Amino acid sequence: MARNFVNLNVNPCKMCMPMGAAIAFKGIEKAILMMHGSQGCSTYMRRHMATHYNEPVDIASSSLTERGTVYGGEDNLKKGLKNTIELYNPKVIGVVTTCLAETIGEDIERLVNEFVEQEEVGEISFVPVATPGYGGTEFEGYYLSLRKMVERFATEGSNDKLNIIAGNLTPGDIRRIKDILESFSVDYNLLPDISETLDGGYSDDYHKLPEGGTTIEEIRSMGGAKATIELGVLAGENISPGKFLEDQFGVPVYRVPLPIGLANVDKFINLLVEITGRKTNAKLTKDRGRMLDAMVDSHKYNAQGRAAIFGQPELVYTIATLCLENGIFPALLATGVETSRLSELLKKDFELAAEDILIIDDTDFQTIRDYVNKLGVNILIGHSDGKFITEKDGIPLVRVGFPIHDRMGAQRKVNVAYDGSVSLLDQITNTLLESKYSSYREDMYDEYFTG
Ligand code: SF4
Structure with a gap:
C-alpha cells in the first residue's frame, strides 16, 4: 500500500520547512518572522502567502550575501534584527533558518541569545527555530515552530482552560x-x-x-x-x-x-x-443531520469518482476519509512528506486491503501525473500546484489546501465542521457532475455506435 520512491523529485509536492514556520508565526499576536538566509527565501514565502491569503505579508530577512556566506552571517542577522525592531516594534520575533544558513552551520540559538544579551530588546520575546529548507517540509516546519513556542513560553500552573x-x-x-x-x-x-x-x-x-x-x-x-x-x-x-x-x-x-x-x-x-462535560448544542445536531442528508443525496453521483488527493498529509488523510465515507474511491494519495502513518490509519479506519489504495509519500508532481493516468483517476483534489495535470490531461481539480494562487477566496473557505465538510463534498460532487455532463453524449455515442 505505501510505496517509497527514492529518486529525483521534479516539481515536488511540498514546500520547505520555513514556509510552515512563516504560517505558524503569523498566528501569534504582533509577531514577525526573521529569516536568516538569502533574501529570495523570504520573497518566495511572502509571494506564496500574499496570493493565497490575499493579505500583505511582511517577512524580514538577514539577506546573506557572498561575504556573510563565507565568513558567517552573524552581523547581517543582528543588523536585520535591529532594523526589524525599529520598523515593526513587535512583541515576538520568530528567528528561523533557511538552507543557506544551515549549510554554513549557523547556530541560531546562540546568535539570538547573544543578540538579546548585547542589545536593549525591552519586552520583545525571541523564538529561534532551526528550519533548514531541506530538513523537512512546511508540515514539519509548522508543528516544530508551534512546539518551540510552547517550549519557550508555557509555564506551570493550574487553570480551567x-x-x-x-x-x-x-x-x-x-x-x-x-x-x-x-x-x-x-x-x-x-x-x-x-x-x-x-x-x-x-x-x-x-x-x-x-x-x-x-x-x-x-x-x-x-x-x-x-x-x-x-x-x-x-x-x-x-x-x-x-x-x-x-x-x-x-x-x-x-x-x-x-x-x-x-x-x-x-x-x-x-x-x-x-x-x-457539556452537551452538544442544537445547531451542531442540526448541522450533523444536514450532513447525513447531503451524503444520502449525493452518494449516487459520487460512486463514479476515482480521486487523486495530494498535499499536506493531515489534509490528504481527512479528505480521503471524507471520500471513503461518501463512495468516492481515493485511488491515489500523495504527499511530499515522508510518512507511513497515513496508510496505517486508513487501513485501520476502513479495513482496507494493502493493495486497495496507492499511497506515495516524499513524491513529486511528475510521479503523481504518471499514476493519475495509470489508475484512471477522474478528479484531482489538492492545491493549485496540481493544475498542470488539469492543463495537460484535462482532469478537473478541486482546489483545497495551500497554496491556492489561481482562485479567489482560499482564506475564507471553510472545510471543517459538518457544514464545511458538506460544502467541500458538494464541490467534489459537482465537479464530477460537470465532467459527466460535459461529455456524456459523446460517451454514449461511443459506447453504442462505435463499440
Ligand atoms: S528550499 Fe531552501 S533555498 Fe529554497 S526557499 Fe526554502 S529555505 Fe530558501
Missing part, C-alpha cells in the same frame, strides 16, 4: 472552530490563531503587524490547562506541541484528525463533550 493546537487550516476554518468552542462555553487557548491576522477586514488605518493572533499570555497559560486537543495525528511526537505540554506539565493531550468528514468531526465534537 482547554488548549487547541490548530492544524494548518484556513482563517475561515479557524473562525469556524472558534464558533464551535464558544458554543460549548469553554475558555480556550488556540494556537496559532490566524483567523484575523491572515484574513482581516478593510480599515482606514494600516497596521504593519495586523491585529489578532494568540497572545503570549495565552501560550503561557497552556502549561496549566486541563487538556490539549491537537488537531493532527501525523506529526511525530518530537514536534508535537501537545506532547510537550503533556510530558512537561502533565496536561493530557488528545490528538485527533482535522475535523473534516463525518467521522472526524464527530471525534472532535465528542471529545469536546467529554472534556467540558
Whole structure:
C-alpha cells in the first residue's frame, strides 16, 4: 500500500520547512518572522502567502550575501534584527533558518541569545527555530515552530482552560472552530490563531503587524490547562506541541484528525463533550443531520469518482476519509512528506486491503501525473500546484489546501465542521457532475455506435 520512491523529485509536492514556520508565526499576536538566509527565501514565502491569503505579508530577512556566506552571517542577522525592531516594534520575533544558513552551520540559538544579551530588546520575546529548507517540509516546519513556542513560553500552573493546537487550516476554518468552542462555553487557548491576522477586514488605518493572533499570555497559560486537543495525528511526537505540554506539565493531550468528514468531526465534537462535560448544542445536531442528508443525496453521483488527493498529509488523510465515507474511491494519495502513518490509519479506519489504495509519500508532481493516468483517476483534489495535470490531461481539480494562487477566496473557505465538510463534498460532487455532463453524449455515442 505505501510505496517509497527514492529518486529525483521534479516539481515536488511540498514546500520547505520555513514556509510552515512563516504560517505558524503569523498566528501569534504582533509577531514577525526573521529569516536568516538569502533574501529570495523570504520573497518566495511572502509571494506564496500574499496570493493565497490575499493579505500583505511582511517577512524580514538577514539577506546573506557572498561575504556573510563565507565568513558567517552573524552581523547581517543582528543588523536585520535591529532594523526589524525599529520598523515593526513587535512583541515576538520568530528567528528561523533557511538552507543557506544551515549549510554554513549557523547556530541560531546562540546568535539570538547573544543578540538579546548585547542589545536593549525591552519586552520583545525571541523564538529561534532551526528550519533548514531541506530538513523537512512546511508540515514539519509548522508543528516544530508551534512546539518551540510552547517550549519557550508555557509555564506551570493550574487553570480551567482547554488548549487547541490548530492544524494548518484556513482563517475561515479557524473562525469556524472558534464558533464551535464558544458554543460549548469553554475558555480556550488556540494556537496559532490566524483567523484575523491572515484574513482581516478593510480599515482606514494600516497596521504593519495586523491585529489578532494568540497572545503570549495565552501560550503561557497552556502549561496549566486541563487538556490539549491537537488537531493532527501525523506529526511525530518530537514536534508535537501537545506532547510537550503533556510530558512537561502533565496536561493530557488528545490528538485527533482535522475535523473534516463525518467521522472526524464527530471525534472532535465528542471529545469536546467529554472534556467540558457539556452537551452538544442544537445547531451542531442540526448541522450533523444536514450532513447525513447531503451524503444520502449525493452518494449516487459520487460512486463514479476515482480521486487523486495530494498535499499536506493531515489534509490528504481527512479528505480521503471524507471520500471513503461518501463512495468516492481515493485511488491515489500523495504527499511530499515522508510518512507511513497515513496508510496505517486508513487501513485501520476502513479495513482496507494493502493493495486497495496507492499511497506515495516524499513524491513529486511528475510521479503523481504518471499514476493519475495509470489508475484512471477522474478528479484531482489538492492545491493549485496540481493544475498542470488539469492543463495537460484535462482532469478537473478541486482546489483545497495551500497554496491556492489561481482562485479567489482560499482564506475564507471553510472545510471543517459538518457544514464545511458538506460544502467541500458538494464541490467534489459537482465537479464530477460537470465532467459527466460535459461529455456524456459523446460517451454514449461511443459506447453504442462505435463499440
Ligand atoms: S528550499 Fe531552501 S533555498 Fe529554497 S526557499 Fe526554502 S529555505 Fe530558501
